[in-house]
Amino acid sequence: MDATATIELHSAASGASECCSLGVGPIGADEAQRSAGMFKAxxxxxxxxxxxxxxxxxxxxVCACDLTEDLGISQSTVSHHMKKLVDTGLLAREQRGKWAHYTVVPEAFAALRGLLEIG
Known part of the structure; x- marks a missing residue:
């Protein structure tokens, strides 16, 4: 092995511990359960x-009525899937008259990003 290959191999080996550590560290059972639910959704x-x-x-x-039109799916399909996203905390739901309106919950995605951050 020449000197360049040895340096590259050493650099890769020394960086392995840095690139493989979780940004937030190990999580507990409750956090794992919540995160798994979000990933499943x-x-x-x-x-x-x-x-x-x-x-x-x-x-x-965003009004649920716009989602049915944009995606070409039924209201019941939208309701079913949006309920899963709301139940896991990824979206928030607000009833306005006949229609539900949805917004993203940024903190939920920040938590998932932190969990997935390796390096």
């Missing part, structure tokens, strides 16, 4: 699409 393609439509509006609330 996010694992559904339709929920990801719905979430992306809500998040695209920034801090503005």
């Amino acid at each position: 996010l694992a559904d393609p339709m929920r990801l699409r719905l979430l992306s439509h809500v998040a695209a509006q920034g801090c503005e609330a």
Whole structure:
């Protein structure tokens, strides 16, 4: 092995402990349960699409009626999936007359980012 390869190998080995540490450290059982619920909710393609439509509006609330039109799905499908996202704390729901309006809960995503931050 030449000197350059030895230095690269050493650099990779010494950086391994730095790149593999969690930013928040180990989590407890309750936090693992909450986070797993959020990840499970996010694992559904339709929920990801719905979430992306809500998040695209920034801090503005999105009416469920707009989601049915934008995604071409029924109101019952929207309600089912949005309930899962609200129950896990990823979205907040506000009733305005006949329609529910949804907003992203930034703190929930900050917590997930912190959990996934490795390095």
